[in-house]
Amino acid sequence: MKDTKTLLFNCGKELFSRKGFKDTNVSDITKAANIGTGTFYNYYSSKEELFMAVYLEENEKLKKKILKSMDMNQEPGSLVKELMLSNLKGMKSNPILIEWYNKDVAYKIEQYFREQNGLDRLEFMYHDLFNIIKKWQEDGKIRNDIDSRMIMAIFTAIVTVETHKEEIGLQYFPKLLDYLTEFTMKGLAAVSEVAAGRDELK
Template sequence: MEEKKTLIYDCAKELFSNKGFKDTNISDITKKAGMAVGTFYNYYPSKEKLFMDIYLEENAKLKKSCMQSLDMSQSPLAVVRQMMLLNVEGMTANPILKEWYNKSVFGKIEQLYREENGVQTSDFLYDSFLEIVTQWQAEGKMRSDIDSKMIMMVFTAIINVDTHKEEIGLEYFPQLLDCMTELIMKGLTDCP
C-alpha cells in the first residue's frame, strides 16, 4: 500500500515540476504511475491535497536549507534579510514552490487544502526561526514585549507582500520589500 502511495507522490512531483499544477491532471499522474485513476483516490482525496503535501515537503526542505545557511553572528536585521533572500531565491528556483506566486492557482489549492485539513494545518513558517526570535528576545536583541509568535506573523506578512507585487507596483520591488524589512526590524529591535 505504501509503495503505491509513494509512487503516486513521486510521479506527481515530477509532473508538477515539469508541467505545473494547472497542466497536470490526475489521469496524467496515474498513467505515469501505471495504475487506474480510481487507485489515486485510495491515497489522496484530491489533486490539491497531493500537491499541498508535495509543496509542504519542498517548503520544509527549503526552510531547513535556509536555516543552515544563516550567519547567526550578524545583526537580527542582517539575518532576516539573509533569510528572506535565501527564501525568495529558493522559491523561484523550485518549480513546485514557484506556484506560490501564481495567485489564481495557489489561492484555490490552499483554500481546498485548509478545508480538507483544517485552518492551522499548513504553517508556511519555520519553527527553527521562532527559536531564533525567542533567543534574540532573551538576549535583549529584540523586543520582548511582543509575543514571539506575533513577531513570526509579522515576518509572514512581509513574505506575503511579495505575492502582491503586481498590485503594489513591480517597479518598487525588491526595494520595497527591503525597506519594509528594515523598518519593521528597527521597530522590533528597538527594545524598550
C-alpha cells in the same frame, strides 16, 4: 501500500515540476504511475492534498538548506534580511515553490492548509524561523511584548506582498521588500536597543 503512495508522490512531483499545478490533473498522475484513477483516492483526497505534501517537502528542504548556510550568531536584522533574500531566490528557482507566486495556487495552498491544520499554524512556511524568533525574544534581542506568532505573521506578510507586485507597482520591487524588512526589524528591536539609540541622538 507505502510503495504506491510513494509512487504517486514522485509522479505528482515530477508532473507538478514540469507542467505546473494548474495543468496537471489526477488522471495525468495515475497514468504516469500506471495505476487506476480510482486507486489515487485511496491515498490522497485530491490533487490539492498531493500538491500540498510535495510543496511542504520542498519548502522544508529549502528552509533547512538556507538555515544550514547561515551564520546564526548574526544580529537579528542582518540575519532576517539574508534569510528573506535567500528564501525568495530559492523559491523562484524551484518549479514547485514558485507556484506560491501564482495567486490562484497560493490561495488553494493556504485554504487547504488552514482547513487541515487550523489558523494557529501560520508559521508552517517558516517553522525554524519561528523558533529562532522565540529564542531572540528570550535572549532580549527583539521585543518580547509582541506575540511570537504575530511577528511570524508579519514576516509571512512581507513575503506575500510580492504576490501583489502588479497592483502595488512593479517599479517598486525588489527594493520595497528591502525597506519593509528593514523597517520591520527596526520596529522589533528590543526596548533596550531602542532606548540606546535615542540616547545616541541626544
